[in-house]
Amino acid sequence: MSNRTVDMTEVSSGFADVSAGRKPIVTIEHVTKIFQDAPAVDDLNLEIYEGEFFSLLGPSGCGKTTTLRMLGGFEEPTSGRIFLGGKEVTYLAPYRRDVNTVFQSYALFPHLSIFENVAFGLKRKRMDKAEIRRRVSTMLELVDLPHMEGRRTSQLSGGQQQRVALARALVNEPTLLLLDEPMSALDAKLRHQMQIELKRIQTQVGITFLYVTHDQEEAMTMSDRLVVMRLGRIEGIGSPREVYDRPTTEFVATFLGASNLLAGDVTALEGSVATVTLTSGTTLRVGAERLPEKRVGLSVKVGVRPEKITIGAGDGGTMSGQNSLRGRVRVSTFTGVGNQYIVETSWGTDLTVYAQNIGQAAAPRSGDEVVLTWPVEHTFAVHPMAHGSVEEEATMGEIDE
Amino acid sequence: MSVLTESAPTAAAPTVVPPERRPRHWGRFVLPTYSWLVIAYLVFPIAVMFVYSFNRSVGGVPQVSFSWNGFTTLWYREWNSAPGLSASFWLSIRLAVIATIVSAILGTLLAIALVRYRPKQFHGKGVIEQILFINIAAPEIVMGASLLGLFVTFNIGRGFLTLVLAHVMFCIAYVTVTVRARLAGFDRSLEEASYDLGAGPLTTFRRITLPMIMPGVLAGALMAFALSIDDFITSNFVSGTSTPFPVLIYASTRVGIPPQVFVFGTVIFSVGILLALSSLVIGRKGT
Numbered sequence: 001m002s003n004r005t006v007d008m009t010e011v012s013s014g015f016a017d018v019s020a021g022r023k024p025i026v027t028i029e030h031v032t033k034i035f036q037d038a039p040a041v042d043d044l045n046l047e048i049y050e051g052e053f054f055s056l057l058g059p060s061g062c063g064k065t066t067t068l069r070m071l072g073g074f075e076e077p078t079s080g081r082i083f084l085g086g087k088e089v090t091y092l093a094p095y096r097r098d099v100n101t102v103f104q105s106y107a108l109f110p111h112l113s114i115f116e117n118v119a120f121g122l123k124r125k126r127m128d129k130a131e132i133r134r135r136v137s138t139m140l141e142l143v144d145l146p147h148m149e150g151r152r153t154s155q156l157s158g159g160q161q162q163r164v165a166l167a168r169a170l171v172n173e174p175t176l177l178l179l180d181e182p183m184s185a186l187d188a189k190l191r192h193q194m195q196i197e198l199k200r201i202q203t204q205v206g207i208t209f210l211y212v213t214h215d216q217e218e219a220m221t222m223s224d225r226l227v228v229m230r231l232g233r234i235e236g237i238g239s240p241r242e243v244y245d246r247p248t249t250e251f252v253a254t255f256l257g258a259s260n261l262l263a264g265d266v267t268a269l270e271g272s273v274a275t276v277t278l279t280s281g282t283t284l285r286v287g288a289e290r291l292p293e294k295r296v297g298l299s300v301k302v303g304v305r306p307e308k309i310t311i312g313a314g315d316g317g318t319m320s321g322q323n324s325l326r327g328r329v330r331v332s333t334f335t336g337v338g339n340q341y342i343v344e345t346s347w348g349t350d351l352t353v354y355a356q357n358i359g360q361a362a363a364p365r366s367g368d369e370v371v372l373t374w375p376v377e378h379t380f381a382v383h384p385m386a387h388g389s390v391e392e393e394a395t396m397g398e399i400d401e
Numbered sequence: 402m403s404v405l406t407e408s409a410p411t412a413a414a415p416t417v418v419p420p421e422r423r424p425r426h427w428g429r430f431v432l433p434t435y436s437w438l439v440i441a442y443l444v445f446p447i448a449v450m451f452v453y454s455f456n457r458s459v460g461g462v463p464q465v466s467f468s469w470n471g472f473t474t475l476w477y478r479e480w481n482s483a484p485g486l487s488a489s490f491w492l493s494i495r496l497a498v499i500a501t502i503v504s505a506i507l508g509t510l511l512a513i514a515l516v517r518y519r520p521k522q523f524h525g526k527g528v529i530e531q532i533l534f535i536n537i538a539a540p541e542i543v544m545g546a547s548l549l550g551l552f553v554t555f556n557i558g559r560g561f562l563t564l565v566l567a568h569v570m571f572c573i574a575y576v577t578v579t580v581r582a583r584l585a586g587f588d589r590s591l592e593e594a595s596y597d598l599g600a601g602p603l604t605t606f607r608r609i610t611l612p613m614i615m616p617g618v619l620a621g622a623l624m625a626f627a628l629s630i631d632d633f634i635t636s637n638f639v640s641g642t643s644t645p646f647p648v649l650i651y652a653s654t655r656v657g658i659p660p661q662v663f664v665f666g667t668v669i670f671s672v673g674i675l676l677a678l679s680s681l682v683i684g685r686k687g688t
Contacts (some may be wrong), residue, residue, distance in 0.1 A: 072597060074596075094597050095596045099597070100597055103595045106592050111613060120595070121598035124600050
């Protein structure tokens with residue numbers, strides 16, 4: 001087990017530097033898991049670096065929980081190899097791995113006190129009693145539950161139980177901490193609070209976190225890096241900003257945040273800029289390096305995030321470096337922090353636009369003719385998704401689990 | 402309810418209609434009265450036993466008489482003087498304790514196997530469940546007779562060993578059914594959490610699984626004890642030279658029941674009540 005004697009309270013910042021060292025702590029090589037002939041995880045390759053807060057994000061059935069369970073030792077891969085801290089652990093029993101888990105149901109032992117719950121792992125290591133006592137109370141302070149050692153788990157609220165589950169796992173100072181949708185049972189407000197709290201704790205202890213969630217906001221808020229998974233495969237990987245701003249597939253573009261996607265074909269490639277002609281005949285420009293393949297005649301979907309679009313009165317000319325589309329406001333909704341518009345183009349496609357409420361010009365009303373403009377650099381292009389409806393899968397993920 | 406009836410008179414406004422009184426106030430006495438009648442029905446035979454344990458016998462013959470001959474504590478003082486009575490009582494206790502422990506262990510393990518594995522992993526699981534049901538439902542007299550046949554066929558001398566074998570046999574199913582009910586609500590992620598924290602399968606069973614299902618095991622064991630200690634039919638077939646308490650009493654009805662039987666009965670009942678009360682007190686403390 002870990003030989004680091006980290007005093008949890010003294011480890012402070014500087015974890016970003018550790019992450020910059022880029023030392024892989026987890027390596028997943030060609031891992032496939034097949035349940036009853038259907039692959040839950042399909043030839044997965046992944047590296048997670050030391051000290052990272054890493055998230056697996058995706059709808060239910062995308063293989064994220066199966067991946068976590070294989071890392072924890074609760075499932076064996078059908079094929080492929082898993083390395084932890086440089087050693088192969090593919091078929092190692094969970095009680096022989098330097099990994100701890102925060103379970104979705106918390107799985108606190110109801111017949112034991114808070115102290116006994118948190119001390120359970122340390123007792124298995126036959127640690128000195130006084131040392132156990134010290135570490136448990138330090139850990140309970142870290143998760144903001146001081147002097148609760150004697151309580152029963154049934155006397156705690158959901159949020160407190162989650163903190164105990166976190167303390168019980170973290171106190172062992174594992175190489176890797178797995179978190180299996182730990183916030184799905186909390187209400188929205190508490191969840192938001194816990195996200196900030198969890199990030200603080202992770203920064204403080206410097207342990208690598210692998211966080212599994214179907215909540216894209218949660219993943220973006222906390223992660224240093226994340227992957228978006230679908231049907232057992234990785235659809236996008238990188239920092240939240242990279243994955244959000246430069247989605248590589250149609251699925252990522254719609255699952256992570258919202259996107260306006262317009263089908264068309266690449267009709268010209270001039271230097272660093274490609275021209276895409278939409279089915280309606282309108283042309284849009286997109287950076288050549290954003291194309292999934294640099295080829296004229298390629299069918300793509302051109303995308304732009306709703307908040308990147310500027311909505312203006314109906315006479316704005318095309319500026320260089322900008323894409324623009326004409327349309328008519330169909331629905332205008334005031335949300336307090338901004339306005340959300342649904343703009344219908346002349347050929348009947350809807351685009352969503354968010355405009356921040358910064359007290360500028362009069363907001364367009366429904367029925368107004370408007371021009372939508374956005375910078376070419378905020379335009380992306382993806383392969384059209386082969387099968388399945390994106391909306392369906394994305395909402396499935398939110399309802400299930 | 403009380404708020405409504407109290408506020409009604411103070412509401413002076415004529416438009417306010419006073420809330421309708423509930424018409425059947427006596428209704429709330431029906432179920433409690435009924436319950437007490439049922440309890441009386443259950444307790445009455447025990448009360449008779451208790452009263453007659455203090456009854457004098459006629460003409461000094463130590464046997465139960467069902468006419469009241471006057472109060473005496475003679476049978477409590479002379480509790481050990483009826484021939485064979487206390488010996489067979491202790492035999493019954495020993496038998497029940499051994500049968501309870503053995504069947505609790507075997508039945509619990511069987512229950513875990515039945516809950517844990519799906520039919521695909523555990524061939525014949527359905528058959529085992531059917532056999533358990535048959536074991537509970539089959540008439541005891543049939544089981545007793547067939548056991549006797551079995552022991553005679555294999556030439557096993559009837560005595561304490563055959564009694565233990567027979568009692569364990571009919572207790573296992575009850576323990577299994579009770580423990581299985583408890584296990585059905587058991588969260589498997591607790592065991593995963595234990596493995597996750599570095600505990601191997603044995604430690605996990607001892608520290609997590611067993612404590613969690615202990616109430617079910619205890620309930621099953623209690624049932625096994627109760628079944629074993631008052632079993633007559635099966636015991637009568639397989640007892641041979643050792644006679645458990647119920648078999649002895651049945652045998653003595655032909656010559657006359659010694660009054661000490663009522664003394665033993667009263668004591669057993671009192672101990673049972675004390676145990677029940679103490680478990681209530683302990684239960685209150687626990688929560």
